[in-house]
Amino acid sequence: QVQVVQSGAEVKQPGSSVKVSCKASGGTFKTSGFSWIRQAPGQGLEWMGGIIPISGSANVPQKYQDRVTISADESSSTVYMELSSLRSDDTAVYYCARGNGDFFQYWGQGTLVIVSS
Amino acid sequence: SYVLTQPPSVSVAPGKTAKITCGANNIGTRSVHWYQQKPGQAPVPVISYDSDRPSGIPERFSGSNSDNTATLAISRVEAGDEADYYCQVWDSASDLRVFGGGTKLTVL
Numbered sequence: 001q002v003q004v005v006q007s008g009a010e011v012k013q014p015g016s017s018v019k020v021s022c023k024a025s026g027g028t029f030k031t032s033g034f035s036w037i038r039q040a041p042g043q044g045l046e047w048m049g050g051i052i053p054i055s056g057s058a059n060v061p062q063k064y065q066d067r068v069t070i071s072a073d074e075s076s077s078t079v080y081m082e083l084s085s086l087r088s089d090d091t092a093v094y095y096c097a098r099g100n101g102d103f104f105q106y107w108g109q110g111t112l113v114i115v116s117s
Numbered sequence: 118s119y120v121l122t123q124p125p126s127v128s129v130a131p132g133k134t135a136k137i138t139c140g141a142n143n144i145g146t147r148s149v150h151w152y153q154q155k156p157g158q159a160p161v162p163v164i165s166y167d168s169d170r171p172s173g174i175p176e177r178f179s180g181s182n183s184d185n186t187a188t189l190a191i192s193r194v195e196a197g198d199e200a201d202y203y204c205q206v207w208d209s210a211s212d213l214r215v216f217g218g219g220t221k222l223t224v225l
Binding site for chain 2: 035037044045046047050059061095101102103104105107108109110
């Protein structure tokens with residue numbers, strides 16, 4: 001059974017960083033595609049970037065290239081997303097989604113990140 | 118960048134068919150995926166690659182894609198279908214994944 005389980009909620013100060021984890025089970029980790037998708041309160045879904053662990057490199061939209069780092073640890077079957085220079089408008093639920101190709105077949109439960117002083 | 122346009126809301130009576138559109142230039146040449154999201158829950162895929170139903174999705178859900186419009190159809194709508202629905206594609210030119218703005222389906 002394929003699953004992705006994310007780390008718990010975080011409260012962060014403006015200007016700090018947050019690192020969210022996504023632990024995968026089932027299937028073949030290193031050839032699966034993992035993406036990070038965020039949803040601000042009352043808003044839609046926004047793709048923040050993705051990685052295929054075997055490739056070793058992440059694909060991040062230009063909008064986030066200076067603030068988002070996506071990485072994968074094959075030894076623990078875990079993918080990470082680190083967002084730096086946090087602002088209040090980064091307050092959102094962050095989802096990890098897994099699939100092959102461009103289809104997000106399996107979703108994590110979401111991680112709420114609150115940015116507040 | 119590639120933009121997907123969805124109507125903000127669609128309303129339908131129980132037992133009728135709801136149609137939610139996703140418009141973009143030549144979207145018919147791309148694979149479109151649809152996700153259902155209920156309040157407080159993670160999205161759930163309901164249609165992949167234009168018209169495939171993932172395991173466990175009722176046959177009432179169907180998809181089509183042609184020219185400049187992709188459509189998610191839900192027949193015999195039930196109260197439990199009330200949710201937000203998002204379309205999504207891969208923009209090969211930019212290698213980015215793109216979501217539509219979402220459509221809130223209300224069952225009257």
